[in-house]
Amino acid sequence: MNKREIKVRQTLLVEKFLGKNNRDEAYELPLGQLSAASNVDITLQQRIRSRVGQTLITAGSYKSLHGFGDHGYIVKAGYLTYIDAGLNETSIKFIGTNECSMVEHNDVMFYSNSSLIGYVKDKVAYGFATPVDQYRSNPPSGQILAILGGRLYIAIGPYIYFTDIGKFHSVDMRQNARMLPKRITMMQPVDDGMYISSAYKTYFAAGVNPYKQPLREVFPYPALEGQQVEVSARMVGEGMEGKCVAWMTNHGQCYGFNGGKAINVTEPVYEVPGAVRASSLYKNKDNLSQVITVLN
Numbered sequence: 656m657n658k659r660e661i662k663v664r665q666t667l668l669v670e671k672f673l674g675k676n677n678r679d680e681a682y683e684l685p686l687g688q689l690s691a692a693s694n695v696d697i698t699l700q701q702r703i704r705s706r707v708g709q710t711l712i713t714a715g716s717y718k719s720l721h722g723f724g725d726h727g728y729i730v731k732a733g734y735l736t737y738i739d740a741g742l743n744e745t746s747i748k749f750i751g752t753n754e755c756s757m758v759e760h761n762d763v764m765f766y767s768n769s770s771l772i773g774y775v776k777d778k779v780a781y782g783f784a785t786p787v788d789q790y791r792s793n794p795p796s797g798q799i800l801a802i803l804g805g806r807l808y809i810a811i812g813p814y815i816y817f818t819d820i821g822k823f824h825s826v827d828m829r830q831n832a833r834m835l836p837k838r839i840t841m842m843q844p845v846d847d848g849m850y851i852s853s854a855y856k857t858y859f860a861a862g863v864n865p866y867k868q869p870l871r872e873v874f875p876y877p878a879l880e881g882q883q884v885e886v887s888a889r890m891v892g893e894g895m896e897g898k899c900v901a902w903m904t905n906h907g908q909c910y911g912f913n914g915g916k917a918i919n920v921t922e923p924v925y926e927v928p929g930a931v932r933a934s935s936l937y938k939n940k941d942n943l944s945q946v947i948t949v950l951n
Contacts, residue, residue, distance in 0.1 A: 672689065734746045756800045763776050764776075774902075786824060792826060799841065846901070850900060851870070879903050881934050904927075932951040935948040
């Protein structure tokens, strides 16, 4: 009589999924952590679901997408382009194919791509007026822009220049500047200061007066260049209030709040070694808030 081999499979109930862990060996992961995940979301109840697909609207040579509420801007085949809520495009100006930083203040969008700097109002591009005050000139073009305390900040390599208060067209290049050890990779303002990263470390510059902004280290590693995204503070943690900005690093996803309080929420379990640039956006749909980041 032949003996029949019986195999018993054990079924494990996973009540909560804890996200992806790419730092530990798969056999060491606790129940609920994923060694790999593709096209899935984890809900507020920590359940897993298939990610809803998206409809391709257009394709082409696009870069430097920036969203501002119900509209946005993108560089399409070298042309600065306005996109409305219906995804209709309006070509504004040819600016070339460099990566472009954009910030919006009231109804004006400022842009800079290390070769050109200017602003857009009512879908029309303008250059800056010539300053009349002594020792003043137009702001130089740089790789990153930010606005804080009524001033436009421009990062050029390791230098940060800032305009006169209330005069975005006017800067004293002799004294309206500060320098960090290496190339600036991020400037993200909150209500009472700005998170600044060089290719060395990440800092918080407290206050809105650039002449009296002490730098305090918040992380011993830099932000990946190319990110400008504001998120809901409540998304990050219960009881969190005020303005909150997000950025990705090689060591995981970081959030910065008012007062210089910054946290890395994924460092123990998730890292992205090798990435040098990132583009992030904040998405809130179907009661699910997400920061979505594309890495290069």
